Amino acid sequence: MQEGSGILKEGFLVKRGHVVHNWKVRWFVLLQDRLLYYKFVGGKKEPSPKGRILLDGCTITCPCLEYENRPLVIKLKTKTNTEYFLDSCSREERDSWALDITGAIHAGNPVQVQQLHLMKNSFKLPSNISLNHIVDKMHDNRHGIKLTPNTEQGNTYKESFTGSVLVDWLISNSFAASRLEAVTLASVLMEESFVKPMGARSVDAMRNGDLAEQFLDDSTALYTFSESYKKKVNSKEDLQLNILELSGTIVKQGFLTKQGHKRKNWKVRRFILRAEPAFLHYYDPTKEDNRPVGGFSLRGCLVSALEDNGVPAGVKGNVQGNLFKIITKNDLHYYIQASSKIERVHWIEAIKQLT
Template sequence: MRRGDSAPGGLAGGDMEDGGVLKEGFLVKRGHIVHNWKARWFVLRQNTLLYYKLEGGRKVNPPKGQILLDGCTITCPCLEYENRPHLIKLKTRTSTEYFLEACSREDRDAWAFEITGAIHAGQPGKVQQLHIQRNSFKLTPHISLHGIVDKMHDSGSGIRPSPNLEQGSTYKKTFNGSSLVDWLISNSFAANRLEAVTLASMLLEENFLKPVGARSSGAVRSGDLAEQFLDDSTALYTFAESYKTKISLREDINLSTMELSGTVIKQGYLAKQGHKRKNWKVRRFVLRKEPAFLHYYDPSKALKGTSREISSK
């Protein structure tokens, strides 16, 4: 959430009124001692990142804690947790590490960009460079596509294919477009997402990768190299030599699988009131279409957790 936006769930407060807030919203934070994950309301200021507990649908003052940004380093994408692909890692001047999870790749990147700008607020030249990097493209010369593919296959640091579902069909040994873009950036093959997308398109063009399913296959047929690869969590790809045909789902497939086959059109964190106890908890909501369903998840659990249905049609 950017300055001037209204906070969800009645969470607007004094922080928005003093003009010092750069960004605020929900993130899921890993605990320091017990490494459990809990949703917190974060408020980014020029020098600090504050986080608050949630009670009764509102943030609780004073803050639960704060992260001092002076001398802080940021890692994004952070791939240290396989089942949490939308992580940001902050390391303070005293080497304390914070792991923060956003609800989507777009939300994660928006937070990372704003936090990075706050870290370098006293260096106007650095902030200007960040804006240029975010919107520019410069492909590294003499790239070895074979070297990239070899690294992708590495058992320790490579990208790990897994079964994925698209439009009611399950595909073996696949990975989504956003995960590959994250991997290319984290392994320094690309400096930004635009470079990574172009690199991935080159891997497709040279038949190192194959599209899997309707979304990614349709993009490949677009004819434009810059648009052939989709930086999207619902677009699937696989290694060319390990390509497997889809496994058609049985006719007696359960409803929950069909519910999850729809295209994701919006997702984000919201504070939801319980049906029985009327308490408030943060949930990750995902809105899909064709078929249309709105599901919510406990964000303290890994991404593969159980969902609940709110409505469908």
């Protein structure tokens, strides 16, 4: 079987292990009939796949909210009932993978592929479900919606959730069959004063949008429970982070490989680029913790692409291609590898605009 041809999509995802349920970053390659995954060592994909997921008869669940601290998981269940959990770096990336994998699963059935892209407008709440029942479930300590600190334009809203979190939750609890249905239902919850907007974006949309645009299925629009329904959040859940550093608008995020400062080994990290204030933070995608493992201010930084011929100075190991370097104001050197030339260009351009 030819594994190298007909690639539909490739990139990093974080996969849950089968035996030990730990999370590991793998390089995934989507073909017409299967999904291959590879170990990525020292800035290179290993030549043979570590495993494969056959897509014939596979079912996909997205969003999959089985992991409280990983809201961006896709679940694949094969014909033989093996379950795979794959985590992504952003909602856009998750939805893009889900759409492409679903397209590959249904490739023999173009009508179904077409239906994926078309959402029906005729949503009615099933007669056997009341809004109060939904709201009670939303407040459930174990399976409800978790209130967390979120920042918007420098303001921190301690007990809030994003529009996309509510939409994901409504779908995963079978209250809605599509994102469009879930947005309609969320608008009704807001209209009936069970949910209220928080912060400029969502308040603006409620005031100025027509009914279809009043609730935002968006990871930056903030909402909370209305006063009478508010839950108490444990103070230990309040993040003891430098709020200012993490309060900027997210400009770009994705998986990149970074050389360590001390051991000089290469590890895949989830990078988040923020503006106002301009910071680049990186996170360990294998950990459940939402806190960055490192980060720095971009003010006064220099960023440049590194030569693709041979291994550049400062780079350890047999890593080459798609590398770039960031030198901070304090003369710290960061060596980072993108997964393609075009991705490197996009990251460098986005960083340069903020230095």
